[in-house]
Amino acid sequence: MSEQHRPGGTLYVVATPIGNLQDLSERAVNVLSSVSLVAAEDTRHSGRLLQHLGLSKPMLALHDHNERDRVARILAELEAGRDIALVSDAGTPLISDPGYLVVREVRGAGYRVSPVPGACAMIAALSAAGLPTDRFLFAGFLPAKRSGRRAALSDLRAQTATLVFYESPHRILDFVQDLVEEFSSGRECVLGRELTKTFETFYSGSAGEVLGQLQDDAHGTRGEFVVMVRGAPPxxxxxxxxxxxxxxxxxxxxxxxxxxxxxxxxxxxxxxxxxxxxxxxxxxxx
Structure with a gap:
C-alpha cells in the first residue's frame, strides 16, 4: 500500500554542496526557491548559499542543541500548508548531521517528507577510493578521546565490510595512529581530504604508509577527512x-x-x- 499523507506542507530534505557549488542540483535550487522556510544547521553558512543563488528566505536555526525544541514550530508550519527545506552545512542532512528527530516527528505526524538527493562526502569518497563497496559500514565520527576511539576501533576490527569514518583535521593523525595500533599497519585504507574543493587529495596504501603520507604533507592536517578502511578477511x-x-x-x-x-x-x-x-x-x- 502506498503511504498516505495528511493535508499540509512538505518537508524537503535537501542535499547541498560539500565544497563545489556546481554540485547543487537544479531540483535543489527549485525547491529552495519555492519553500516558505529554510531550516538550517547554521543560518549564516546557509544564508551565504541562498545569497549566491539570489534567494531571500526566512530561516530557522536547527542544530544538535535545539532540534527537539524546533519540532513544534516545524509541525505548525506544515499544518499551515507551508513547505520547508531542511539543509545542513554541507552534503546530505542527517548523515552525521542534525535532523533525525525532526524527520521522525514529521513522518509520525503524517506529513510528507521528500528527499532531494545530491552531494554526500561518504558516497563521493567511496566512489573514488578503489575499495570494495558491495558492503560498507558508516561509523561517522568516533569519540574524540583516545580511549573511546581505541575502544570503538577495537569493536570494529573484525568487520568484513569496508569501514567509513569522518574525522576532523586536528585529530586525523591521532586517528590514523590508533588505526595502526588497533588494526595493524598493514590494513589497507584510503583517506579523502577536501573533497570536490580546489585542494582535493587522496592518500592510499597500508595504514602505516598513509600515516607517513599525512606526516610528510605540509597540508596533511587541513580540511575535513573521510577515512575508509578495507574490511577484515572473512x-x-x-x-x-x-x-x-x-x-x-x-x-x-x-x-x-x-x-x-x-x-x-x-x-x-x-x-x-x-x-x-x-x-x-x-x-x-x-
Missing amino acids: SDEAAATALDADRLLALLIAELPVKKAARIVAEVSGVGKNELYQRALELKAQ
Missing part, C-alpha cells in the same frame, strides 16, 4: 591467518623481545598489535 581466512600468526610469533619470541615480535607479526598478518602482544605473552609462558 572468518575462515582470518582463522588461517591466526594460525600463521601464532607460528610466526612462536619463532620470533625465541629470538626477539615480545613487543618487537608482536609489531613485526602485526605488519605482515593484519592482526592488531595489542592482540598479538597478549598472544605472544601467552605463548612465551607455555
